[in-house]
Amino acid sequence: MRPRTLLGPAAALIAGVAIAAPTAALEGAHASSGHIVTLKNIRFHPATLTIKRGDTVTWQWRDAPTEHNVTGPGFKSRTMAKGSFTVRFTRKGTFNYHCTIHVSLGMRGKIVVR
Numbered sequence: 001m002r003p004r005t006l007l008g009p010a011a012a013l014i015a016g017v018a019i020a021a022p023t024a025a026l027e028g029a030h031a032s033s034g035h036i037v038t039l040k041n042i043r044f045h046p047a048t049l050t051i052k053r054g055d056t057v058t059w060q061w062r063d064a065p066t067e068h069n070v071t072g073p074g075f076k077s078r079t080m081a082k083g084s085f086t087v088r089f090t091r092k093g094t095f096n097y098h099c100t101i102h103v104s105l106g107m108r109g110k111i112v113v114r
Contacts, residue, residue, distance in 0.1 A: 036060055037109065039068045042102050044109035051089060053113050058086040068107070072097030089113045 033055040038045045040062040064081040077085035099107040
């Protein structure tokens with residue numbers, strides 16, 4: 001299942017992120033630079049993640065039947081109850097993200113790219 005974004009690829013790269021291939025394609029050469037954030041109990045686990053430039057983050061849904069999405073600067077997953085969504089971070093900085101459905105419940109996270 002390929003993740004979708006509301007912005008085109010050029011806009012995502014300007015924001016410092018690139019929508020990567022599905023998780024299965026990250027095995028092999030990029031496996032050591034992949035990080036996992038789990039969506040469970042209407043929270044992101046871990047809420048803050050520090051990574052290196054060029055690393056990928058895969059959000060994995062583990063809160064079914066509750067639906068969530070992941071929305072940040074230059075990327076947005078579709079709303080779903082299970083599945084995954086992967087982003088490669090191509091520039092340094094702090095990227096705050098949230099679930100638009102549960103933002104009022106504090107479902108927010110942060111990726112720090114060094």
